[in-house]
Amino acid sequence: MDRLLYTAMSGARQSMDLQAVINHNLANASTPGFRAELQAMRAVPVQGDGLPTRTMVAATTPGSDFSHGAISTTGRELDVAIDGDGWLAVQTPDGEAYTRRGDLQIDANGVVTNLGRPVMGDGGPIVVPLGAQVSIGSDGTLSALIPGGEPTTMGPAGRLKLVNPELGSLVRGEDGLFRPKGGGVLQADETVRVVSGALEGSNVSPTETMVAMIDSARRYDMQMKTIESANENAQRANNLLSIT
Numbered sequence: 001m002d003r004l005l006y007t008a009m010s011g012a013r014q015s016m017d018l019q020a021v022i023n024h025n026l027a028n029a030s031t032p033g034f035r036a037e038l039q040a041m042r043a044v045p046v047q048g049d050g051l052p053t054r055t056m057v058a059a060t061t062p063g064s065d066f067s068h069g070a071i072s073t074t075g076r077e078l079d080v081a082i083d084g085d086g087w088l089a090v091q092t093p094d095g096e097a098y099t100r101r102g103d104l105q106i107d108a109n110g111v112v113t114n115l116g117r118p119v120m121g122d123g124g125p126i127v128v129p130l131g132a133q134v135s136i137g138s139d140g141t142l143s144a145l146i147p148g149g150e151p152t153t154m155g156p157a158g159r160l161k162l163v164n165p166e167l168g169s170l171v172r173g174e175d176g177l178f179r180p181k182g183g184g185v186l187q188a189d190e191t192v193r194v195v196s197g198a199l200e201g202s203n204v205s206p207t208e209t210m211v212a213m214i215d216s217a218r219r220y221d222m223q224m225k226t227i228e229s230a231n232e233n234a235q236r237a238n239n240l241l242s243i244t
Contacts, residue, residue: 004226004230007226008223008224008226008227008230009223009227011219011223011226012220012223012224012227015216015217015219015220015223016220018039018216019213019216019217019220021037021039021061022039022209022212022213022216023213024037025037025204025209026204026206026209026210026213028202028204029202029204029205029206029209030201030202031101031202032100032101032102032103032199032200032201032202033069033099033100033101033102033199033200033201033202034069034100034101034176034202034203034204035064035065035066035100035172035178035202035203036064036065036202036203036204036209037061037064037065037172038061038062038063038064038065039061040061040062063168063171064170064172064178065203066167066168067203068084068200068203069100069200069201069202069203070200070201071083071195071198071199071200071201072198072199072201073197073198074197074198074199075197076103076197077133077134077135077136077196077197078103078104078105078106078112078134078136079102079103079104079196079197079198079199080102080104080136080140080160080194080195080196080198080199081102081194081195081198081199081200082100082102082162082192082193082194082195082200083138083192083193083194083195084192084193085164085167085192086162086163086164086189086192086193086194087099087100087162087163087164087165087170087178087186088100088101088102088114088119088160088161088162089119089120089160089161089162089163089186089188090114090117090118090119090120090177091117091118091119091120091124091125092117092175092177095179095183095185096120096179096185096186097117097173097175097177097178097179098163098165098170098177098178098179098186099114099176099177099178100200101114101115101200102114102194102199102200103199104119106128106134108130109127109130110127110128110129110130110132111125111126111127112125112126112127112128112134112142112158119160119161120160120161121158121159121160121161122158122159122161122188126142126157126158126159126160127157127158128142128144128157128158129144129146129157131146132144132145132146132157133145134157135196136160136194136196137196138193138194138195138196139159139190139193139194140159140160140161140162140192140193140194141156141158141159141160142156142157142158142159142160143155143156143157144156144157160194161188162188162189162192162194163186163187163188163189163192164189164191164192165180165186169181
């Protein structure tokens with residue numbers, strides 16, 4: 001009887017963990033550049049003396065879905081979308097990290113940021129003149145025009161650091177940014193191109209995610225019913241033993 005309980009109990013618990021992953025993906029269905037987390041379940045033998053036939057269920061997130069999201073035009077000059085493969089480099093407290101999110105901002109000090117994190121250029125964080133009109137070229141070059149200046153005075157103000165690591169070589173951190181497995185810093189790739197005035201959307205499919213959420217909820221209900229059936233069977237067995 002306890003074999004059934006091991007399987008049903010662990011299955012119900014992992015279904016809840018799986019539901020958390022699905023909820024996280026659905027909550028970011030409209031987040032620019034978001035990459036969906038993958039989820040999977042597998043059987044794990046219970047370790048210990050006298051438990052060779054007991055099996056538990058483990059839910060894991062083996063990686064992320066790196067397929068591209070749809071690109072939509074925004075018309076905003078500081079919005080960029082990676083055209084094809086590639087990543088944008090940003091600075092974090094623990095080093096350099098990478099993202100596909102391209103809704104850039106300029107802070108009060110003229111630093112180009114991404115959700116408050118400095119955006120990396122060829123020689124470090126990119127800084128532009130305060131109040132300048134900034135445009136971004138397809139190769140990631142930022143051009144700045146000082147207010148009141150002639151268009152011919154527009155000059156380069158830095159270049160986005162764009163990288164193109166091998167597929168599957170990046171892992172997601174707790175902050176949602178990606179970093180190379182084993183650490184380190186990636187070298188810039190001159191061939192990566194961006195689309196200015198556009199953003200890449202999330203690669204989460206709301207329809208598929210909703211179906212997965214319903215499936216996970218039903219799986220949890222099924223495991224709980226299994227536990228109830230095991231309890232009823234145990235009570236019936238006890239009643240039969242008490243009669244004899």
